């Protein structure tokens with residue numbers, strides 16, 4: 001499985017002691033790209049549990065769509 005995600009940051013996010021979950025005592029970093037509180041996991045990854053291994057998806061406001069193909073613009077204006 002693969003996922004297309006759109007990220008707008010153009011630099012790193014430095015984690016601090018304040019980022020530690022006071023109840024769990026840890027920091028969970030999102031690796032699926034779907035978290036509304038990126039870079040932190042918010043449980044949105046549960047939407048991906050039944051993705052097919054050989055498909056690519058995009059998520060739009062909680063709706064999953066299958067990506068047929070990606071077209072790149074080689075000459076952006």
Ligand code: FES
Nearest residue numbers: 030031041044045
């Ligand atoms: S890993 Fe992305 S929301 Fe949990």
